[in-house]
Amino acid sequence: MASIEMKNIVKQYGDGFPAVNDVSLDIADGEFMILVGPSGCGKSTLLRMIVGLEDITSGDMVIGGKRVNDLAPRDRNLSMVFQNYALYPHMTVFENIAFPLRLAKMPDDEVRRRVTEASDVLELKEHLERKPANLSGGQRQRVAMGRAIVRQAEAFLFDEPLSNLDAKLRGQMRTEISRLQRRLGITTVYVTHDQTEAMTLGDRVCVLRKGKIQQVASPRELYEQPVNLFVAGFIGSPPMNFLPATPEGDRLKTPFGDIVLDEKRAAAVAGHELLLVGIRPEYFEDASLVDEAKRPVGSTFRARVDVTEWLGDSQYAYIPYDAPDSIKAQLRDLSKELDSEELRTQAIVSIDATSRIREGRDAEFWLDSRKVHVFDPESGDNLTRDAEAGAELTRLATEDRLEHAQEAQGRDSDARGGATAVSVG
Amino acid sequence: MTGRKKAIWIVGGVLIVFYCLFPIAWIVSLSFKSPSDLNNGSFLPSALSWENYELILTGGASGLFLPALRNSFGICLIATAISCLLAMFAAYAIARLDFPGKKLILSTALVVAIFPIISIVTPLFNLWRNIGLYDTWPGLIIPYLSLTLPISIWTMSAFFREIPWEMEQAAQVDGATSWQAFRRVIVPLAAPGVFTTAIIAFFIAWNDFLYGISLTSTSAARPVPAALGLFSGESQFVEPTGSIAAAAVIVTIPVVVLVLLFQRRIVAGLTNGAVKG
Amino acid sequence: MTTTTLPPTKKTDPVSAPDGKVSDRSRGERKLGWMLAGPAFFVMLAVTAYPIAQATYESLFSYRLTDPGNREFIGLSNYGVILSDPLWWQSLWVTVLITLITVAVELVLGFGLAMVMAKALSSIRPVVRAAILIPYAVITVVSAFAWQFAFDINSGFVNSWFAWLPGVAADTDWFGDFGTSIFVICLAEIWKTTPFISLLLLAGLAQVPEVLQEAAKVDGASWWQRLWKVTLPNMKAAIMVALLFRTLDAFRIFDSIFVMTAGANGTESVSFLAYRQTISRLEIGLGSAVSVLLFLAVMLIAALFVKGFKVDLGAARGEK
Secondary structure (H helix, E strand, C coil): CCCEEEEEEEEECCCCCEEEEEEEEEECCCCEEEEECCCCCCHHHHHHHHHCCCCCCEEEEEECCEECCCCCHHHCCCEEECCCCCCCCCCCHHHHHHHHHHHCCCCHHHHHHHHHHHHHHCCCHHHCCCCHHHCCHHHHHHHHHHHHHCCCCCEEEEECCCCCCCHHHHHHHHHHHHHHHHHHCCEEEEEECCHHHHHHHCCEEEEEECCEEEEEECHHHHHHCCCEHHHHHHCCCCCCEEEEEEEECCEEEECCEEEECCHHHHHHHCCCCCEEEEECHHHEEEHHHCCCCCHHHEEEEEEECCEEEECCCCEEEEEECCCCHHHHHHHHHHHHHCCCCCCCCEEEEEECCCCCCCCCCEEEEEEEHHHCEEECCCCCEECCCCHHHHHHHHHHHHHHHHHHHHHHHHHHHHHHHCCCCCCCC | CCHHHHHHHHHHHHHHHHHHHHHHHHHHHHHCCCCCCCCCCCCCCCCCCCHHHHHHHCCCCHHHHHHHHHHHHHHHHHHHHHHHHHHHHHHHHHHHCCCCCHHHHHHHHHHHHHCCHHHHHHHHHHHHHHHCCCCCHHHHHHHHHHHHHHHHHHHHHHHHHHCCHHHHHHHHHCCCCHHHHHHHHHHHHHHHHHHHHHHHHHHHHHHCCHHHHHCCCCCCCCCHHHHHHHHHHHCCCCCCHHHHHHHHHHHHHHHHHHHHHHHHHHHHHHCCCCCCC | CCEECCCCCCCCCCCCCCCCCCCHHHHHHHHHHHHHHHHHHHHHHHHHHHHHHHHHHHCCEEEECCEEEEEEECCCHHHHHHHCCHHHHHHHHHHHHHHHHHHHHHHHHHHHHHHHHHHCCCCCHHHHHHHHHHHHHCCHHHHHHHHHHHHCCCCCCHHHHCCCCCCCCCCCCCCCCHHHHHHHHHHHHHHHHHHHHHHHHHHHHHCCCHHHHHHHHHCCCCHHHHHHHHHHHHCHHHHHHHHHHHHHHHHCCCHHHHHHCCCHHHCCCHHHHHHHHHHHCCCHHHHHHHHHHHHHHHHHHHHHHHHHCCCCHHHHCCCC
């Protein structure tokens, strides 16, 4: 097990296009790091540079304190789960999992012991003699993971491992990967474009855009204290709403009425003419359902509801609004970059499932103004980000992780002592 | 599909089979005709006769035919083996590795494949006479490589490309050297492709006529097609038709056996088919 | 815009490799690439580049193998002799004629076979497939003999079978004049090579997704319209590759002519002419010049296809 340090990593292709541009990232020993971003952001390239399948143009890749830039993949002692699993079709499940050990010329009985152990953990015992072609998607995924865990690798690398599974199985495997990682306490780098995976799995998440790091932080910090428009728009589903706003004293004038800002935030936005205010859907509520006690911390406004979506446990309302052309263009560019098709000049509002707000009618909404963020539309910077609060969130997450890992490893060694392996999942 | 449509396609299939096998049936039938029967003007012999086979296998023409058969087998098998070995390494490099000159090798293979054989034969004829390769096995094996190598490289690189890239990378991440990844992952996956390529290469070498008649002069190295083609001139007093037919049937047997056993693979090979795991 | 909320990376001196340095893996790959592909490349070059260079050189000499003493450099005279000789133009005409006829017929017939095979029920498909491979695998010389014997005035059955056709009688000598000789030669060539074309076209056909056909059906296209507007445009690459390879192959025709007519009645192809000059008459100089001309013609056809028709060999072969 080892930490992974990247220093000013650059990947430039033959045509001079930098797929990865000056990335510096420290991944602590035992940490679960997510690389996330829209397609073409360089996340897979970065992962492949870690494992050694892609040459590094410049910068240093240090794994376990050793610079590995010029080492072949086999000399880096990392294990990787590929997007298509890359199972060897001519070998049985057993031989697939045993393959790294066979290459290391491990004695037969040791190979058998380790493969059996790994297949116990992954519930593959009955399938050991089958060929990959005869396995289901989930089983193939497990075999690929078996091949990764069977060896004492320095770190696990995952390249969008769940993207070929259906939604239900994806959720299940996600939990399994998480438990397995906690239990083995092994450094993990996980590439995904799926933000649910990013939010649920990662100790920290690294958001990439066009080969550059935007923000590295715990999922909570990313969600609550995004550093810019890109991160704010990328993290969260349904995505954050961006409304045009003009500051006036301690108030922001928006299509949905005035929003009152506290002193600190008012000071941060002072001097700007046109701003974007970012409001997550759940900061809204049907005004008629809001406690009297809560009402004063937000503002209420009336708007016409275009469409509502009732999902049983929650409900969304879509409220169109007008925006200046410059803002519209800006939002269109942003959604294009985020691979989303959202029409950004309507707000998505999360309201209580019991709300009786109806489509095509005016309704009164309330919005919690304490948590809104204000962005500079020119640079995209978050003007109201509370860096200290954010860092605190990430620090707490790190503490949690270390505690968890210790517990899990304690449990694991107990279980091994009792000669029965705990099954995961 | 409706019954009528079904019937149409079945009739179509039967017509194809008839089209493909009719000339073969004819030459088989011809080979069983006795000399007196030969010019009877009908498709079938009036009585089965083994006379022609006796003539080429044990009789007067065996001195011509049997050495030619041995030459054909020996030369074609050796040429196929060498060309498959060379093509296997080259195709692996082309399909899997990134190195300058890949395009050059592929274009060379293309040019060699469309090269008119006669343009090679003329200078080789001269050169082989000077260095003593004329009328020898190596004297045919070497030019046969020019026939078989390009198609072998193409077919095999197509097969090798079907093996997902990730497979080999996974092996490297699992701790394999490039050589180990090749031997333990690629070779088992590529073996069907190599085998298929070998069959196709063998067909091509087996089919050669021009090199055979140009670069040999005696039964020391003359392969069957050349022997057949020059047969008519050798015995002026006996009508050679029957013996030629019998010899033609015998040299067709190996290819028919190969086709029947490996038809699926051959089709896949000829059309860049996929390796299905 | 980069923000990390953990303590920043400890600053260490960059130990990056100097620019332009190739990593171990990449260098190893290059070396391995040439080590593996080199021998095949070298052999291909040796068996073709050397002979064609030699042929080009010898074509500049007046040189008879039986009379080596009178070898003499004569520049391009051999080419002059050939290009002013009607024999060359006759053989070129024969070659072009056979190429045009056989390739055209094979393409249409091959497409028909491919369609039948694509639709053939799975129960009879193996039989059809095996049958179709037989002509491909049979030796050209054997095929040529089979067709020659079938049309032969003595041993053949064609004359008695087709006596009802006008112009065919028991004493019709198919190899007695130019037209009928070419007809039989083309027949033999078409029989032997159509299956190969049909296999290539079948593979192209398989690349046209079935949903396109279904969509076109829903859109109201007839069978004929689907063929011309959906199927054929989508298998253009396969058709062009089949066309290119068959054209070049047909242009080099030799075996069938040697066996069936031995060049009689003006049925000599260019390959045959070159063969006769060199191997039979030992006119190395003249023969070499014919070889070089044939080589140039083949290259010209290939270039026309690749540039003129934009045949993308890479795409058709499944390359990047």
